[in-house]
Amino acid sequence: MADDDRPKPSFFAGIAAFNRKASLKKAVTQVTKRDGSVVEETLADDGSYLRATKNDGEAKDMSYLERSASPPPSDSGKNQERPNNNVPLNPDAAWRTIASEQQFLPVPTVSTKDSLWKKSKHGSNNCTRIVCMSDTHGQHRDISVPKGDILIHGGDFTSTGEIKHIKDMLRYFEELAFPVTVCIAGNHDMTLDLPYYDRSWRRFHRKKRFNAEEGRQAVMNMMNDTTTTNTDKTKQGKKPEFYYLEDSSCTVPIGSAKEDDDDLTSQPTQQQKEGDHDSQKKVKFNPSVVVHKQPKTLSIYGSPWSPEFYDWAFNVARGEPSWKIWSKIPSGTDILVTHGPPLGRGDQCDHGGRAGCYDLLEQVQNRVRPRLHIFGHIHEGYGTSFDGTTLYINASNLDLGYDSVHPCTVVDLPHDPALPPRIVEPSCSITGDDLVNGWFRDKGYEILADVLRDSGCEGQNLPSGDELLNTAEAYWEICRQLDFRTTTSLQAKRELRKALSQLYAASF
């Protein structure tokens, strides 16, 4: 689906790549689209992909892809040179140089009851609800996801590229059935970085090499939507869209001109745009009717790269190589998704040092200026910050110890670009007494309920109401109150994390 909308690189570039056949290996993914054409990705020795669309076995369109799911966009900043401003490569030193110029404004928020987003009908006329998750490392099933219009995953959905994690993550996305799901890879999703996995698999999987092509094929299949059978899962009966972005963009439609129009997830057909004179439909897509000439689409760009760190997948050296990667981000991007954080935003490690990328921050603040920048990678950097233009979200669901204690981050993005995005704050009426009086058991957390009962702990000593929505603190506080000296303590703790995640997701 996305393939057809993307700008095509020059045909000669494709031929040039194809002529280097000697260095090409076997096809790594092959997808049959609904129109019968076949899209085939082939990996060359230098780590680049050749993508060819074939009809009746004959190659029709070939594109040379520099380790990318789509060609670099044309309106990027790739001709812009890296500023020679003596900012050191070391992120801590770089931060000391630039920190005083950085603005940290209060993060705009909205309570769930004041939000203009309508739960009953996805896609209000005013804003799009975006739900962010990241760094789930195979534990995605323990994380409840609040409802919204667009689900974004910032990478690291596996531990070390496990194919079963990739496939189950895709299944989970299908089950969640967001109208639009966008996902990138991270440094742990190493089987998706085929050239990397080719040279590094022994380091992680000495006993058994994963079939990396199988993982990539599963992702491509889902994106091309040929093997999935659930075509009508969203409430509107529209086909959910899935995008795996790798230095590539997607454009998704938002909102509608009429309040009761629930045609959120589909683009107007050519006929509707031009030839259909039915007045109802004309109102829907006539830009002059849309108040304030609000944009009808959002552009989302995704990239899996993070600064070099002990040679993991999708690693890139700081400085010029990083600058080049971020130069590909198109200037009009509304939502930027990268695995690694920019310098100074959600990038502070447990030891106090910084791990973010200066070159990414430079491009984000001085050229791209997206409304949202979503990332993960540094688990302990979980949280949000705002510089007046961009709202930065480190959406890591796992903490430093890989416990799934951080909830998904929910943000309302107003369709009026003059208004800032707002973090949505849920509210909770469940009390500590409710927990003691059977809430966990009612929700099926039997082992946890037993431990709570046997601990003889009182409701007044447990977090209550909105305190329960500060899930990481609530988790550690309840752990302190409970007697975990049983053989089932690990299961009970896991149930507690799941229960708090469920409570959070249900509080919007």
Ligand SMILES: [Zn+2]
């Ligand atoms: Zn990571």
